[in-house]
Amino acid sequence: MLQNTIKSRVIGVEISLHRTTYAIVDLRGNVLVKESFNTSDYPNINDYVSALSERIVAFVDANGGYDTIRSIGISAPSGNFRTGCIENSPNMPWKGIVPLAAMLRDRLGLAVALGNNAHVRALGEHTFGIAHGMKNFVVVTMGHGVGSCLFSNGKTHEGYHGFGGEVGHTCIVPDGRLCGCGNRGCLEAYTSAQGIVQTAKEVLAESDAPSRMRTLEKLGSRQIADLCNEGDEMAIEVFRRTGYYLGWALANYASIVNPQAFILTGGVQRAGNWLLEPTRKSFDEHVFLNIKGKVEILLSSLDASERDVLGASVLAWKVREYSLFK
């Protein structure tokens, strides 16, 4: 007898340096059930794929069964949607070209699409977030790295080799700070979590003024953002400088692609207006005349604990468009 099933759900997977999270998501973007484990427990990629597959099988069995699942979408650092591979990630433990989508497809027998974090977040913002209805916009992801994804005429712009959006590696300070990519003066060296901490150290070294930053056990971008809200002048100065660099890079970005809005997402959202205001100021100082004051710079409205699996679920629904397994 033919079973009449409606494949009304997908699996969204978020892979980050530390955690891997997978969730069953329905068509409306309801995250029905979610689990996670430590990515860093599996420095060998084969072990990682085995663990992820086994967990997903058990997870799906316990939550409605395989017949309800249409496909899988994955958000991964340095993921290339054209190849379904994680390619030369500077941060992940798996080096070189990792054909993760193909490996998971072979284990699970489901269609798998894979994209990088920025690409996947942009899909999430476009379908369920603040960019809903926009056709030309940019999502900027800010955390360990700084990436972005451009929507052009209502579609993600991936570029010819699939590496579009690397705003973090636009050079903004000639002969500036050394970036993880090997170049100097990249935006990422100034506005990633680590870049913000480096700016804080510079600010602290420039004067003897008092700041709670001097007494923190761990000086991280999150702590610095929290100190802004307590009125710590030097912490505020750190985000003033961060905003200056970010606004400048986004102005160059906007002069080239003239988006309706930039949507900032990631750890730095915590700094809120302490980051947004200097960013907007620097943006307007550097941007092309005809769009000055016209491009919005916004914070993501999606729940940080769900945005990546949500975005990955959108990718899963578009598996025919994005996957190499058509």
Next chain:
Amino acid sequence: MLQNTIKSRVIGVEISLHRTTYAIVDLRGNVLVKESFNTSDYPNINDYVSALSERIVAFVDANGGYDTIRSIGISAPSGNFRTGCIENSPNMPWKGIVPLAAMLRDRLGLAVALGNNAHVRALGEHTFGIAHGMKNFVVVTMGHGVGSCLFSNGKTHEGYHGFGGEVGHTCIVPDGRLCGCGNRGCLEAYTSAQGIVQTAKEVLAESDAPSRMRTLEKLGSRQIADLCNEGDEMAIEVFRRTGYYLGWALANYASIVNPQAFILTGGVQRAGNWLLEPTRKSFDEHVFLNIKGKVEILLSSLDASERDVLGASVLAWKVREYSLFK
């Protein structure tokens, strides 16, 4: 009796600071007949539109008649294809917002589409030039100004307000040269025809070394390019510096949009490899790791005397897509 006519031809119009050229072009890109007059003879926009309309009417009457003409496409500085207007052109004599497409449509009774030079040249390169078959590429126009047009997923990316592509106004030198737009350090201030001359003056002032540039009656970018071919070391140095800035700005552009190729078009083509080689070197020094060595930097293959009316003819064929008079 119903007249059975095939509207198999369009009119392509190129408006530049000095000259206005209009041509009848067929579907295959053959420029059948072409005329031009001095733009600068008409500082008043109403006089200009009267002159252009009357000339086009006489021109068409003498060359096959109105019934063979489907539509008009216009290439104009600071043209906005969304509005059909020339908007706040810093160089043209007509200030503010000039609704040129609507004015011509009302005079001539033909559908009119208007775009900016870079946009129109990109259409020409895509249909008839070196970018034929490419889906993700950038055309960079270099002359009095420096502009560009991005093709994303096979379509021109205009941006939300229609001002995409202004790479000339990306800031690459903090507190650098004053640009015509009012900002400092824009690419255009270094790589426009005038910017190149300014670099030449700086190079000459730095030493007493001999150079034919010192004895030229008129020091223009064209003359400097010609001196490169004669082996003038200081002229070569001028394009070395120009290429350094251009390569840097294109690297930032490529890190963001990852095109298959950049196609350079305009007066600087004359410098050929004297410009291309330092541009490619600087590009590879500044571009994101994963696309280093992968993005081509090419010169346009279209005849300089025809490329703009050819591009405008492509715009004319797409009038339903690009015109506001659908």
